[in-house]
Amino acid sequence: AILSLGIAQAQSPELSAPPAIDGEVVGDHGSHTIRMGFGLSEGSPQYLSSRYFADILEQRSEGRLTVQVFPNSQLGDDVQMMEMLQTGTLDMTYPSSSAATSYVSELAVFDLPFLLPSREAAIEVLQSEAAQSMLDAFEGSGIKALTFSENGYRQLSNSARPVASPEDVAGLDVRGLTVRTMENPVHLAIWEALGANPTPMAFGELFSAMEQGVVDGQENPWSTILTSNFQEVQDYGSETRHVYTPFVMMMSERTWDRLHPDYQALVQEAARQSAAYEIQISAEYDDWAREQLEERGMQITRLDDAQIAAFQEAVQPVYEEWAPEIGEELIAEIQQIAASVADD
Numbered sequence: 001a002i003l004s005l006g007i008a009q010a011q012s013p014e015l016s017a018p019p020a021i022d023g024e025v026v027g028d029h030g031s032h033t034i035r036m037g038f039g040l041s042e043g044s045p046q047y048l049s050s051r052y053f054a055d056i057l058e059q060r061s062e063g064r065l066t067v068q069v070f071p072n073s074q075l076g077d078d079v080q081m082m083e084m085l086q087t088g089t090l091d092m093t094y095p096s097s098s099a100a101t102s103y104v105s106e107l108a109v110f111d112l113p114f115l116l117p118s119r120e121a122a123i124e125v126l127q128s129e130a131a132q133s134m135l136d137a138f139e140g141s142g143i144k145a146l147t148f149s150e151n152g153y154r155q156l157s158n159s160a161r162p163v164a165s166p167e168d169v170a171g172l173d174v175r176g177l178t179v180r181t182m183e184n185p186v187h188l189a190i191w192e193a194l195g196a197n198p199t200p201m202a203f204g205e206l207f208s209a210m211e212q213g214v215v216d217g218q219e220n221p222w223s224t225i226l227t228s229n230f231q232e233v234q235d236y237g238s239e240t241r242h243v244y245t246p247f248v249m250m251m252s253e254r255t256w257d258r259l260h261p262d263y264q265a266l267v268q269e270a271a272r273q274s275a276a277y278e279i280q281i282s283a284e285y286d287d288w289a290r291e292q293l294e295e296r297g298m299q300i301t302r303l304d305d306a307q308i309a310a311f312q313e314a315v316q317p318v319y320e321e322w323a324p325e326i327g328e329e330l331i332a333e334i335q336q337i338a339a340s341v342a343d344d
């Protein structure tokens, strides 16, 4: 039994420890249990940082605020859980921004391909006023958006063939890859432009869809691919970095309104602190995950600048179609923030 445990517990990366919890203990304003659900699994940076969020609340409320974390889509998918927040049947969820564009259309700016050239630029954008206004724009929807954090750069994986070009996605003599996407129209447009057959699907259904051959592939950060064991059903990976996806940590407005203002302030502070921690370990985890995937037999294709440029060119129609919809001004503002980091 001990041996099999050893095998099940995959090696884990060396991640920074969460910062010590400091700050005053908040006065007694009653007890609350907060239930938070999301799609990723126990090993993920998202999960680890949500545990840190729980610890901050618990310690600083002397146990009066407790957080129950439900990973693995146990309570539903991103879209369903946001609806549960609106009706007050769930307190918190933590989806990709891409799942929330029907609430705040500006969030779709993050779905534009090859928009954010580096993590540094992406993080600067997440901390900008423009990003804060996107969180504020949830007001009135039944959802209180607390903070952005990092899902990360999305990479293509598939079970059919190595992919180094849009032609490999589209297939010349063979059919185009069937690629699962999030339920987001910009993502659909990206994979259509690349000649794939995009198939939107909830994250929780993805592993078995790949196992059964319903889809050939999917796209997610290396850390998600590893913590979801996708390498068991995906032989090929390509470092496309085609989209940088944030997460949005959010609470039901009904839950928020029930909390004493001191508790609200604590929740908001803990959300920011745990997001900062998540962003830190997400990068550490992602590098390690790529190595691990290779060690476990995934053949990963790294793309040089010219190869990336070919992908960029192929997805230009996505900008033509979506930029007017998302807002040329917003896109320019985000690009400017990103460029200010690159120029540093």
Ligand code: KDG
Pocket (backbone or CB within 6 Å): 038, 039, 040, 046, 077, 078, 094, 095, 096, 099, 151, 182, 202, 203, 219, 220, 245
């Ligand atoms: O916990 C987050 C997941 O529910 C989901 O948002 C992950 O990027 C994701 C995907 O591909 O669905």
